[in-house]
Amino acid sequence: MNLEVVEVGASVLVQDGGRPGWAHLGVPRSGALDAPAAALANRLVGNGSDEACLEVLMGGLAVTADTGVWVAATGARCQAAVDGRAVAFGEAVRLPAGAMLRLGRPEGGLRSYVAFGGGLAVEPVLGSRSTDTLGRIGPPPVRAGDRLPIGQAVGSPPGADTPRPPTAGPLRLDPGPRADRIAGDVLDLLCHTAYVVSPDSDRVGLRLEGDALPLARTDELPSEGIVLGAVQVPPDGRPVVFLADHPTTGGYPVVAVVDPDDLWQCAQLRPGETVAFTRGARR
Amino acid sequence: MELLPVGRHAVLVEVGSPDAAVSLATWARARALARDVVPGATTVLLDGLTEELSDRDALGRTLEPWRPGAVEPGPLVELSVTYDGPDLDDVAERWGCDRDEVARRHTATELVAAFCGFAPGFAYLSGLEVEVPRLATPRTRVPAGSVGLAGRWCGVYPTDSPGGWRIIGHTDAVLWDARRDPPALLMPGIRVRFVAR
Numbered sequence: 001m002n003l004e005v006v007e008v009g010a011s012v013l014v015q016d017g018g019r020p021g022w023a024h025l026g027v028p029r030s031g032a033l034d035a036p037a038a039a040l041a042n043r044l045v046g047n048g049s050d051e052a053c054l055e056v057l058m059g060g061l062a063v064t065a066d067t068g069v070w071v072a073a074t075g076a077r078c079q080a081a082v083d084g085r086a087v088a089f090g091e092a093v094r095l096p097a098g099a100m101l102r103l104g105r106p107e108g109g110l111r112s113y114v115a116f117g118g119g120l121a122v123e124p125v126l127g128s129r130s131t132d133t134l135g136r137i138g139p140p141p142v143r144a145g146d147r148l149p150i151g152q153a154v155g156s157p158p159g160a161d162t163p164r165p166p167t168a169g170p171l172r173l174d175p176g177p178r179a180d181r182i183a184g185d186v187l188d189l190l191c192h193t194a195y196v197v198s199p200d201s202d203r204v205g206l207r208l209e210g211d212a213l214p215l216a217r218t219d220e221l222p223s224e225g226i227v228l229g230a231v232q233v234p235p236d237g238r239p240v241v242f243l244a245d246h247p248t249t250g251g252y253p254v255v256a257v258v259d260p261d262d263l264w265q266c267a268q269l270r271p272g273e274t275v276a277f278t279r280g281a282r283r
Numbered sequence: 284m285e286l287l288p289v290g291r292h293a294v295l296v297e298v299g300s301p302d303a304a305v306s307l308a309t310w311a312r313a314r315a316l317a318r319d320v321v322p323g324a325t326t327v328l329l330d331g332l333t334e335e336l337s338d339r340d341a342l343g344r345t346l347e348p349w350r351p352g353a354v355e356p357g358p359l360v361e362l363s364v365t366y367d368g369p370d371l372d373d374v375a376e377r378w379g380c381d382r383d384e385v386a387r388r389h390t391a392t393e394l395v396a397a398f399c400g401f402a403p404g405f406a407y408l409s410g411l412e413v414e415v416p417r418l419a420t421p422r423t424r425v426p427a428g429s430v431g432l433a434g435r436w437c438g439v440y441p442t443d444s445p446g447g448w449r450i451i452g453h454t455d456a457v458l459w460d461a462r463r464d465p466p467a468l469l470m471p472g473i474r475v476r477f478v479a480r
Contacts, residue, residue, distance in 0.1 A: 020331065026406075
């Protein structure tokens with residue numbers, strides 16, 4: 001059973017739950033950037049939450065399958081159609097053999113997720129089928145003309161009883177290890193600065209434009225391990241929120257950490273949109 | 284030892300030296316204290332801690348029995364190197380010696396893979412007594428197997444990549460193979476000796 005990729009837009013990647021546990025060898029965790037959306041798409045078609053699916057940046061995907069298969073699109077909401085006929089977004093849809101599934105451009109957000117019953121069965125690397133754009137591990141980016149194997153479906157669509165995605169809000173911040181590198185209370189400063197998403201943002205990090213944070217020291221730190229969601233401040237004082245393909249170690253100070261439950265929002269913020277932070281529960 | 288907060292499920296342990304970081308990382312990994320145990324130059328990141336160990340006081344008590352000398356040295360890997368790198372003359376000049384003496388100094392010391400980063404399988408090797416600054420302008424492509432120096436660190440490029448370290452030679456050893464178990468030849472704790480060929 002194969003998926004045939006007919007058209008791709010800005011970027012289409014295979015992503016699953018990622019490959020945590022290899023950071024000590026310099027291997028990023030990778031995995032779907034909007035993890036709850038990818039998990040929902042998988043559950044809608046009867047898969048386990050971490051199966052491999054397609055992460056589609058700004059729509060523009062067209063695919064056919066050589067056998068009938070359940071599909072579901074989630075994440076950034078866009079027009080979905082099978083053989084030109086509009087189908088539901090965020091629900092399981094039957095894609096008949098040879099029929100063409102198309103995704104239009106999302107109205108809001110950046111990344112849509114398309115899961116297939118049985119999951120994409122490309123060769124795993126270090127336990128994951130995710131494309132890691134920094135370490136270049138896993139399958140190459142998906143291109144028009146690619147044939148991707150689909151696994152044997154083990155479940156069927158469960159209906160409407162699956163939990164819906166979380167709602168958006170300010171990104172909650174917990175303390176980071178090098179808060180003392182900033183002159184003043186860094187959580188206060190982050191919560192009271194108007195930040196805008198930079199066009200340089202990618203799967204490695206959400207780069208923010210706004211008033212520079214006042215660095216108390218600018219000498220480089222000895223390299224240290226970095227977590228997902230780390231808010232790192234390079235010498236220009238403009239914070240970067242590290243996302244799934246982040247480097248595993250680095251020498252710029254991490255001054256705060258975004259709550260893991262809020263990180264999915266970073267996958268959907270477009271360049272030019274505003275970012276608001278708020279204090280998390282930890283002290 | 285200082286425990287620093289890193290969000291909800293991680294703690295950064297500051298231990299002051301690469302040797303202590305390798306030791307603590309090895310000790311913590313053997314006890315499966317966290318999903319990811321990531322040594323740095325002078326720290327160990329414990330990421331993916333249980334709810335209980337995410338509390339720094341509780342983690343501090345768990346780490347109490349560790350002592351820097353409590354861990355056996357890791358296995359030794361010998362890497363055969365041809366000293367013909369594009370920066371060999373430059374390094375020789377900086378050290379005030381000739382090319383052969385650079386090779387002699389580089390092969391004289393047993394190094395330890397302290398931590399990984401930059402690219403999968405790229406290990407920062409500690410133990411050199413001499414140092415050189417990074418290139419002012421990084422090269423856009425450094426071939427896999429290139430042996431480089433930066434500061435007091437030595438590293439071998441696992442794959443073709445951009446890079447700013449001064450290249451003194453190359454090895455044919457395969458530093459990274461995702462199908463191999465373990466995929467990285469130089470993991471934190473591995474001792475490394477370079478041999479001139």
